[in-house]
C-alpha cells in the first residue's frame with residue numbers, strides 16, 4: 164500500500180486501502196524533508212546537520228514502526244494512553260470540528276478524536292514517515308473509522324491552507340522535528356483563530372529523587388529495544404532526545420514566539436511528560 168507524500172490537497176484523500184499515486188516525487192520514505200544545512204542541531208547527544216537529523220529520525224521510526232505500539236506500552240506501562248486521553252479532554256473538540264494530529268504515527272490520538280468530531284467532522288493523521296503512517300492508517304481502517312484522512316507530511320512544511328483546523332495535536336513528536344520553531348509557526352498558521360494547539364511530549368522532572376529513578380528506568384530502554392525490536396540504537400536515541408528536549412518553560416516561550424496566546428503547561432507524572440497548550444489569537 165502506498166502512502167501519500169506531502170503536497171497541497173493530500174489531506175483530501177480518504178484513509179483507504181489500495182494503491183495511490185504519490186503526490187510528490189521522493190526517493191525515500193520521508194516526505195518533504197525540506198531541512199536546510201545552515202546550522203547544527205541535536206540528534207540525541209550528537210550535533211548533526213539538519214538534513215542529517217531528518218534522515219536519521221526517519222531511520223529510527225522506519226526501524227521501529229511495526230513494533231512501536233508494543234514498545235510504547237512497555238516503556239510507559241500503558242500511561243501514554245491516559246496521557247493521550249487527557250489531551251483529548253483538553254482539546255475542546257466537538258462534533259463537526261476539523262482536527263489535525265501531527266506526527267501522528269500509529270494513530271492513537273486520531274482514533275480518540277474520530278468519534279468526538281463525528282461524521283460531520285474530519286481528522287487528519289499526518290506523519291513524515293511512510294512506515295509509521297501506514298501502520299496508523301491500517302489501524303484506523305481496522306477500527307472502521309471513516310472520517311479520517313492520512314497524509315504524509317513534514318510538520319515544518321504543512322500542505323494545508325491557513326486557518327483550516329479547530330485543533331492541532333502533536334504527541335511525542337515535536338522532540339523529533341528538526342526545526343521546532345518553524346513547525347510551531349506552521350501549526351499556528353493552519354489553526355483557525357481561537358483554535359487550540361496541544362503538544363504532548365516527554366519532559367523534565369524537577370524532583371531529583373524521582374528524576375534519578377526515572378533515568379535508571381530509561382537506561383533499560385536500549386536493551387529492551389534490542390530484545391523486542393532488534394534495535395538498541397533507536398531507543399538510545401529516544402533516551403538522549405528526551406534529555407536534550409527543551410525544558411517546560413523554554414517550550415512555553417517557543418509556543419508564544421510562534422504566535423500563540425495563553426501558552427500554558429501541565430506536568431504529568433512529575434514532569435516525565437508535559438502537555439503544552441496554546442491558543443491561536445482571534446482575528
Ligand SMILES: C[S@@+](CC[C@H](N)C(=O)[O-])C[C@H]1O[C@@H](n2cnc3c(N)ncnc32)[C@H](O)[C@@H]1O
Pocket residue numbers: 220224235265266267268269270271289290291292295316317318319333334335336337339340341
Ligand atoms: C514517538 S512517535 C509518536 C507517534 C504518535 N504521535 C504517538 O504518540 O504514539 C514520533 C513520530 O513523529 C514523526 N515525525 C518525526 N519528525 C517529523 C516531522 N518533521 N514531521 C512530521 N512527523 C514527524 C515520526 O515519524 C514518528 O511517527
